[in-house]
Amino acid sequence: MATKQPSKLENQQNKEDKDSFDYSKRSQWLRAAVLGANDGLVSTASLMMGVGAVKQDVKAMILTGFAGLVAGACSMAIGEFVSVYSQLDTEIAQMKRDQMNNLEGGGGGGGEGEDKEDLPNPMQAAAASAFAFSVGAMVPLLAASFIRDYRVRVGVIVGSVTVALVVFGWLGAVLGRAPVVRASLRVLLGGWVAMAITFGLTKLIGSGII
Template sequence: MRHIERHKTHRIGWLRAAVLGANDGIVSTASLVLGVAAAGAASKDILIAGVAALVAGAMSMAAGEYVSVSSQADTETADLERERKELAADPAHEHDELRDIYIARGLDAELAAAVATQLMAHDALGAHGRDELGISDALAARPVQAALSSAATFAIGAVLPLLVVFLFPVHWLMWSVAISALLFLALLGSVAAYAGGASVTVAAARVTFWGALAMALTAGVGALFGVAA
């Protein structure tokens, strides 16, 4: 029988990294631009600060994602290796563990034992990794993919407010950057929600709220430094 359902869980890994990168690129760069502009900086200085933020932020996102996801991957590998040794040392006990998991999920004892037997005969480590440890192909850690996705999407997100800085005169900069950044964030939230099968309205509202808060606080700090200067 052909399986025609289309689920979204296989997108979780790259989608999380991509949304995080793009959101951070828009919010951090737009906030920095607003803070520097509020302090009274010239258009050229604002653009230089924004470009520096793009490069630093993209590299920071890549390094942070790679390190954090690599740690997750190391933990998963260590757990699977421990499970492999336990399967070799005491397969009967491991069978009983798997059987009890299926009983807890609603199968009767006889059926649960039969399922555990068949799955272990097919792929014992895969069955235990998936059902005992919660490690699956869809959710497995992929450090390089996460790092590249985050860096690339951060750069794309950061370029958007920089284009506004380049196109608009300095006396229009604060409003144009703020409004365009909120529009970009709403679009990002909507696209991410659509790709993940979630509520577009909720996602768009969530990212625009936090983006607006970040930009307002940063602009306030910049204005205070501008007055102090």
Template structure:
């Protein structure tokens, strides 16, 4: 493909894809933490009944994991369909107008800083080796052998959400009733600080701001749902 001019590009792209998946996993876990924590803390504000808390937590975990999986599956399926359509279009153009496509590839390498003669030579050699792969990589930044997999995305998202959701579920069920809400608050805010730090590191953003956003947002969500649960519990009682 284009290893003769950019030998590290495929390696860098592979690392970038892995970081994107890891970042998505961290965000999925964060969603699980916040959504299930808000749910069980709200219920805990209304009742100390353990079966009710368990039922609410499991319902939130299962429903959230399925929703995340479906959302990722639909989104990634759409992306893969678009990539396949672009591959089909490029294949058709190479068959119908090979000279124009060679000129286009030459221009792409000129735009990368190669001289006219070198750009033409590279384009000719890559076209002879694998014209479709050359155009997909340089023009569209697609690897036809490494298209996104919607099933992988769906499963990864569901697993990440589930792992994140288990923390508040255990935190609300294991302590004595009087300690359930405070323990859950602390556990969730610590977990959010960790996920915020990891996501900032992966994204190269400011760690303090990322952590602060998640911790403050999570604290507000827990406080609001607990207050609503307490008000409803008092009203029902």
């Protein structure tokens, strides 16, 4: 029995449906994940570089990075939860006002279930942010954990963070259909500047104290 092939009209319709996909629906979790990963990479690597500017001991750098990972993940999760919950309260209040206006105007109450599905999820955003931060922070931690030589360790941290920043910038741009090169460069340059400033200022201040 011959299988019915999709017509040209059906193929065109499928292509239009795919092209018309609303990528803004990804914005909530994508924003939390990309920001969390970038913050985890940059802040943890900067902390480790800052401590490494005055203390070359590998244990000091690893403990600093681990403390930054835990503190940063908790901070990102709490901040994202509070922010998204505030947004949720605002959207629920607006939905109730719209429903009241529809009832007063004789309109139906349709679309309520669909609207609730589109509401932001504070727990999901918080979990995504904390997880992404932890994943990002693990990059410099793992890169430095098994290297005793100070200069090599610093170089490996910078190199691994550079690669990870480019990857996360590229991934966020692809998923959000944004310009890939521009997004990757923006993330990469921001990370380099943060690490350089932290290293330089800590070296300057620490050299006169320790």
